[in-house]
Amino acid sequence: MPNLPDLEAWAIFAKVVELRSFTAAAEDLGVSKATVSKAVTRLEKSLGVQLLHRSSRRLALTESGRELAGRAQQLLSLGEEAEDAARDDAANPRxxxxxxxxxxxxxxxxxxxxxxxxxxxxxxxxxxxxxxxxxxxxxxxxxxxxxxxxxxxxxxxxxRLGAVERHLVAAQAYVERRGRPEHPSDLKDHDCLCYAYLPNPESWRFTHKGGEEAQVRPSGPLRANNSDAMMPALKAGHGIALVPDFMLAQHGGTKGLVTLLPDWSPPPIALHxxxxxxxxxxxxxxxxxxxxxxxxxxxxxxxxxxxxxxx
The missing domain is CATH 3.40.190.10 (Periplasmic binding protein-like II)
Incomplete structure (x- = not known):
């Protein structure tokens, strides 16, 4: 794989040509004169040509230097434009x-x-x-x-943007028809409406405020990969569902619904x-x-x- 071009050396060479001085280029770039000199020498060695005639009084371009000076200036200008654009994007995102x-x-x-x-x-x-x-x-x-x-x-x-609470709920009509579970283990005898993208959709886990843990395998008439799709069946009394609070809020809150097992909580989740x-x-x-x-x-x-x- 060929070496990448030494863009830093090209830019320093362009600045030397622009200011006609190693010292002036070093001051403009905020580096030492030795750094400027080494960069130009490095570029000359890489290209295999001499770019500048150096003397204590005078700095002059060689024939090769004159041919390449324009391209060096183009590279420097493109780099400056790219940096200006990046700074502008930071100030005015687009x-x-x-x-x-x-x-x-x-x-x-x-x-x-x-x-x-x-x-x-x-x-x-x-x-x-x-x-x-x-x-x-x-x-x-x-x-x-x-x-x-x-x-x-x-x-x-x-x-983490904030906690998302989930609530075990059912329609009042469902509770009147099927009764109210008193323990998570009772859910195995109830119709459950299941969300397919839970971390473990085959199992609902709960923790009692006293520390007891329980796990149940829910089953019922509907399993959906979208929570909105479960809400009509829930509201119509076809089962029990674990519903996040934001979903309840956008479907009228808990109106017409009964919160079940209030002393038990599913594992905590959050919006990230x-x-x-x-x-x-x-x-x-x-x-x-x-x-x-x-x-x-x-x-x-x-x-x-x-x-x-x-x-």
Missing amino acids: GLVRLAAPMSFGIAHVGPALPDFFARYPDIAVDLHLADAVVDIVAGGFDAALRIGALPDSSLRAR LVTPPGRERPARVTVLVDFLAERFAGLCAETAGSRRENG
């Missing part, structure tokens, strides 16, 4: 951000939040991918993703914003991440407060 989010949460909350984001950052476009399945943001080329759950250890950078590994990210991604963090941290607090008031 470009495309690819964002992944859960389907129901994305429709109910991400979509409605974007107009405010676009008003604040009119030069940024968002490619929004909605799916309840967890996407590989690195392989998929995403800049960020919202995730609801307990995050496994990974190399991704994660920002994850980004690929790495320390630096474009300004357009940073401002979107900060905007969503601000917007949805408040949402988590609101839904938790609303649930307490309704409860």
Whole structure:
């Protein structure tokens, strides 16, 4: 594999030609005169030609130096333009951000939040991918993703936006018809409406406020890979479901529903914003991440407060 061009040496050579002095170039670049001299010598050695005639009084281009000086200046100008553009992007973020989010949460909350984001950052476009399945943001080329759950250890950078509480609920009509479970083990005798993308959808786990743990295998008439799809069957009294608080909030709260096993809690989950590994990210991604963090941290607090008031 050929060596990469010595862009630093080309840029220093261009600055020497521009200012006609090693000393002036060193002062302009903020480096030592020796650094400038070594860079030009390194470039001459790499090219196999002499670029400058040096003397104590005079600095002159050789024939090869004259031929290459223009190209060196072009390289320096392109580098300066690239840095100026990067600084401008940091001050005025622009470009495309690819964002992944859960389907129901994305429709109910991400979509409605974007107009405010676009008003604040009119030069940024968002490619929004909605799916309840967890996407590989690195392989998929995403800049960020919202995730609801307990995050496994990974190399991704994660920002916790707030807790998401889940509630075991059923319609009043279902409770009147089938009775109220008194212990998680009673759920095996009930119709359960199951969300397919739980970390372990085959098992519901609960912890009592006194410390006892219980686990049950739910079964029932519906298993769906989207929470919104379960809500009509839940409201119509066809079973019991574990529903996150934001989903209850967007479907009328707990009106018409009964909270079951209030002294038992499922494993805690939270809303997270994850980004690929790495320390630096474009300004357009940073401002979107900060905007969503601000917007949805408040949402988590609101839904938790609303649930307490309704409860």
